[in-house]
Amino acid sequence: MDDIANVSAVVVDFAQEPEFPEKPNGDAPKVEQVRAQVSAYVDGYGLAKATLPARIVVNAADLKHCARRILSRMQRPHREKAKAEWQERRKAGSKEKWRDARPVPLTAAALTWRGIPIEGAGYTRHRAVDKT
Numbered sequence: 001m002d003d004i005a006n007v008s009a010v011v012v013d014f015a016q017e018p019e020f021p022e023k024p025n026g027d028a029p030k031v032e033q034v035r036a037q038v039s040a041y042v043d044g045y046g047l048a049k050a051t052l053p054a055r056i057v058v059n060a061a062d063l064k065h066c067a068r069r070i071l072s073r074m075q076r077p078h079r080e081k082a083k084a085e086w087q088e089r090r091k092a093g094s095k096e097k098w099r100d101a102r103p104v105p106l107t108a109a110a111l112t113w114r115g116i117p118i119e120g121a122g123y124t125r126h127r128a129v130d131k132t
Contacts, residue, residue, distance in 0.1 A: 011110045012070050014038065014118065020069065031069050034062045038113050056113055060120030063111065071106045078103055 020029045028036075038056055045053045079102075086101040111118045 010071070010074070010106055011112060012067070012074075013112050013114065014066070014070075015114045017070055029069075030062065031066050034058060034066050038118065042113060042116065052116060054116070056116055056118045057121045058118060063118060063120035067111050070111075075103075075106050 014035060017035075020031050023029060038058065041056060042053065045051075082101060082103045083098070086096065086098060089096060089101075
């Protein structure tokens with residue numbers, strides 16, 4: 001993933017992403033709650049129908065939140081590296097502004113669960129459901 005700065009869109013496998021730490025009050029973050037919902041849905045679907053679902057539909061706001069948190073975590077090291085390089089150039093006398101030196105932000109092309117695409121839908125009572 002060294003050339004992540006050159007890629008503007010990435011496909012993220014939600015099942016393979018490292019876990020987010022607990023909140024200071026001990027609650028699980030929203031990303032982990034959605035991950036648990038999707039995992040339970042895929043496992044239940046597999047038990048009931050002996051096959052994996054063609055797609056997974058979750059609440060659009062939850063999906064957007066998860067993608068944003070994951071991409072932010074993926075981009076942080078590259079952003080910090082670019083910021084350090086920019087600060088060195090500034091110390092050397094450059095007049096370059098940070099908005100011109102800032103790396104291109106990542107955008108998620110797709111969020112998947114072990115190859116199964118995850119899609120956002122309207123109100124779904126906050127559960128992963130199959131709309132097929």
